[in-house]
Every structure is written in structure tokens, then in C-alpha cells.
Amino acid sequence: MVTVKRLHEVPMKTVLEAWERGFEGYYVNMTLPMAAFINRMVNEDLQLDLSNIMLDGDRPVGINLNGIRKYPEGHVAGWNGGIGLAPEYRGKGFGKLLMEESLKAYREAGAHQATLEAFVQNVGAIKLYEKFGYVVQDKLLFLSTSEPVYFETEAGIDTTYTADLDLPIAVSRLPFYNSRTAWQTQWQSAKGGQSLIVYLGGEPVGYAVFKQNYNIQGELVSIMLYRLEVRPEHANALQVHKYLLGQVFDPGKGAVKKTVVSLEGSQKELVDMLTGLGFSKEFELVYMENELAPAPVPAAE
Structure with missing residues (x-):
């Protein structure tokens, strides 16, 4: 049975396993050792209690990392710092479930706006985000x-x-x-x-x-x-x-x-x-x- 929990409810080693499985075969190598993964969570203000993990029984099969920032002018924004599914769970509606949980977390935190980035090649994911109200504002170059x-x-x-x-x-x-x-x-x-x-x-x-x-x-x-x-x-x-x-x-x-x-x-x-x-x-x-x-x-x- 597939369930979704917040990251603070599971051990960090399970979170990292969900990250590795969720981005298997991705456009760039997303593999991270535990120390680097924790550093990313801290450096980018990602929050365990607002981020989600998808489990099939006890097996981690998906992840969504979220962060919230509050600005002096009163604006509150949420950021999707990564959403991924294990290969065998893609294209079956589970991404929609993670997106619903992500937006729910932003609203719980009082966010006025949600933002994210996606690789230009990831056309399927961009279309999914658009269905949830996201609008492309610009291209970002590294x-x-x-x-x-x-x-x-x-x-x-x-x-x-x-x-x-x-x-x-x-x-x-x-x-x-x-x-x-x-x-x-x-x-x-x-x-x-x-x-x-x-x-x-x-x-x-x-x-x-x-x-x-x-x-x-x-x-x-x-x-x-x-x-x-x-x-x-x-x-x-x-x-x-x-x-x-x-x-x-x-x-x-x-x-x-x-x-x-x-x-x-x-x-x-x-x-x-x-x-x-x-x-x-x-x-x-x-x-x-x-x-x-x-x-x-x-x-x-």
C-alpha cells in the first residue's frame, strides 16, 4: 500500500534512500553521500516537517523536499527543492499525489507563492506542474x-x-x-x-x-x-x-x-x-x- 508521510517521521537513512531511488536515471547525477545530503537540506532551508516521502509498505519510492522563507515585506514563499519517483512508479499518478502534498505543506506554512525549477528536457514534469497552477517565468542557466x-x-x-x-x-x-x-x-x-x-x-x-x-x-x-x-x-x-x-x-x-x-x-x-x-x-x-x-x-x- 502506497502512503505519504512527512520526512520527520522516518529515519534520515530512509529519506536518503528515497532520494536515490526517486532520481534514478535522472538528467544529471543526483547521488549524494549522507553528509552532502544533510548539508543541502541545511544550506537551502529545506524542512523535514514540510517535506514528504512516499512509501510502498516500508520501501521508500518517492520524495518531495520543501522549504519556506518569510521575507521582511511579509511575503511568504515555498520552494520545491526536488520531487522524484522510483522508475517503476513514474507515469502512474503518484507524482500528482506528491504535488498535492507539497502544495498542502505550503498552505499550512502560510505561503503566498510556490516556486520551483525543472530541467528544460523534463517536459512531462513541466506539464504536471502547469496543471497545478505553476507558470514558467524565465529560463535559468548554469x-x-x-x-x-x-x-x-x-x-x-x-x-x-x-x-x-x-x-x-x-x-x-x-x-x-x-x-x-x-x-x-x-x-x-x-x-x-x-x-x-x-x-x-x-x-x-x-x-x-x-x-x-x-x-x-x-x-x-x-x-x-x-x-x-x-x-x-x-x-x-x-x-x-x-x-x-x-x-x-x-x-x-x-x-x-x-x-x-x-x-x-x-x-x-x-x-x-x-x-x-x-x-x-x-x-x-x-x-x-x-x-x-x-x-x-x-x-x-
Whole structure:
């Protein structure tokens, strides 16, 4: 008999088994050791009491990870951090059951909006999400290179900007910070990272949120850029982009892997700049949003 439970009701080893089975034969290798799986749960604010596991008897056959974030302006959003079914359970309506449980969890948490990402190749899953009210908003690109990159700015421009390193949360206080972006690009997802805020004449004009990863010898091995944003009314956005990228991906850091996470395809100028400098696309997702109606109130007896 197939049942659905919340993750806090089962041992973590059963949760990981459900993850492994749910993403068997997927577009990318989703296999994770236990420590990495737990780190992902923590780093992306995924919650055991809002996430679901599907069991056939005692055997884990499906999983859905969910997270909730509450923002200062009162907005509450839920994120589907992964939904998967064992191969023999796909195409039999069980995905619909997991989606129903996922949306139920968001409403329990008071979410106004639900978001998710799906690989562009996963047409069947995208159609299922659309049936539940999700709408594609943009494409998300993961771009990377392991070569040194050089960002040429206008002559003298580097002397007109100042920049401060800070914690990722610092960008949330900027008047132009946009919290309505893909989950993994938000400052909360950059745990262990830092922010770089750029000023012109004492006024903030742009920021980057990024993370540098080191091996056990203390050597820099990779840089991940989560978010880069310029004040909308700033007249020279392209130069601010170049300045920020030059600081984050300083060619002096050598041939470490440099990754841009979930860059919106609609930022065509920035995409073109990065690809022109040698960044290539690792994979592409669709970003989807669902504006949630309140849960129906049961009729009084």
C-alpha cells in the first residue's frame, strides 16, 4: 500500500534512500553521500516537517523536499527543492499525489507563492506542474569556466567605484535588493559565502553574492556566483556588471572553476558577456511560480 508521510517521521537513512531511488536515471547525477545530503537540506532551508516521502509498505519510492522563507515585506514563499519517483512508479499518478502534498505543506506554512525549477528536457514534469497552477517565468542557466577571465572596464572606471565585502545578509538591506528571484540565488542560500557591495559617490549601485570554496590544504578550488544585481536606474549598468564580475572572478585567482548559478536567460546582455568571455552552459532549467490561493475553509456543520 502506497502512503505519504512527512520526512520527520522516518529515519534520515530512509529519506536518503528515497532520494536515490526517486532520481534514478535522472538528467544529471543526483547521488549524494549522507553528509552532502544533510548539508543541502541545511544550506537551502529545506524542512523535514514540510517535506514528504512516499512509501510502498516500508520501501521508500518517492520524495518531495520543501522549504519556506518569510521575507521582511511579509511575503511568504515555498520552494520545491526536488520531487522524484522510483522508475517503476513514474507515469502512474503518484507524482500528482506528491504535488498535492507539497502544495498542502505550503498552505499550512502560510505561503503566498510556490516556486520551483525543472530541467528544460523534463517536459512531462513541466506539464504536471502547469496543471497545478505553476507558470514558467524565465529560463535559468548554469554557466561555468575553469579558465582565467578578464573583464575590461572603461578607462579609469575602477578608480570611481568603491567596494565593501560583507556577509550575504547585507545585500537584503539595499533598497534595490529583489527577494522575488530563484531560491538558490537568494542571499539565504549562500551560507558560508560573502557579498560585495559597490558604491559610487557613497551610494550603493550594485552587489554580488558569492562563495569561495577551499580544499583541506586551504587552496581555492572554486567560486560560485549566486546573484549579481545593479540598481535599476543606474545609467552605466554594464560597467558595474563588469566591475563586480572582475572582483569576484579576479584572474589572479587562477584556473579554478567559476560557476554562475541560476542566471536568468532574460538577462541577455549579461549572458552574452559571460559566454563571450569563455563561460559555457552546463545545463538549463525553467523557473516556475504559482500564486497560491488560500486553502478553502471547511463548511460549518
